Amino acid sequence: MICDRIDLIRAHKNSSFITELKTCYVVFGDYQFYPGYTLALSKDHETELYNLQKPRRKQFLWEMTVVAEAVARVFHPVKMNYELLGNAEAHLHWHLYPRYNNDPDPARPIWAYPKEKRCNEGTRITEEFIYKYRRQMIVEIESIIKFK
Numbered sequence: 001m002i003c004d005r006i007d008l009i010r011a012h013k014n015s016s017f018i019t020e021l022k023t024c025y026v027v028f029g030d031y032q033f034y035p036g037y038t039l040a041l042s043k044d045h046e047t048e049l050y051n052l053q054k055p056r057r058k059q060f061l062w063e064m065t066v067v068a069e070a071v072a073r074v075f076h077p078v079k080m081n082y083e084l085l086g087n088a089e090a091h092l093h094w095h096l097y098p099r100y101n102n103d104p105d106p107a108r109p110i111w112a113y114p115k116e117k118r119c120n121e122g123t124r125i126t127e128e129f130i131y132k133y134r135r136q137m138i139v140e141i142e143s144i145i146k147f148k
Contacts, residue, residue: 002091023060033123036075040064042092064094070140
């Protein structure tokens with residue numbers, strides 16, 4: 001699925017696309033139960049972080065932190081969860097989950113909360129959400145990169 005998402009981005013057909021960085025594509029998650037849920041999809045089709053050459057690995061990690069900081073600036077969470085699992089999708093990609101005071105299960109990982117509550121038609125990303133937040137994310141990402 002990650003490769004399919006990247007193909008859609010390259011074809012200008014992924015409506016959740018935010019921006020392109022040197023090592024990754026940045027997209028909003030399909031479901032926004034945690035508003036601001038964002039992914040950084042590696043441009044390199046690798047299954048393990050250690051498979052990236054050191055300069056590329058450092059760049060990918062740095063860009064992930066840039067995206068996380070941008071999410072924090074735009075959505076104002078109380079905590080950010082970073083996940084790079086790859087069990088279901090063997091292609092490097094970061095899940096950036098902002099967590100909030102009204103989080104229904106703040107002490108546990110998001111995966112512990114029932115999927116049917118996190119991922120349903122009521123939490124699916126909307127065009128209005130994308131329109132409202134895409135530009136803000138781009139501005140913040142560019143600002144962070146410029147001054148770091």
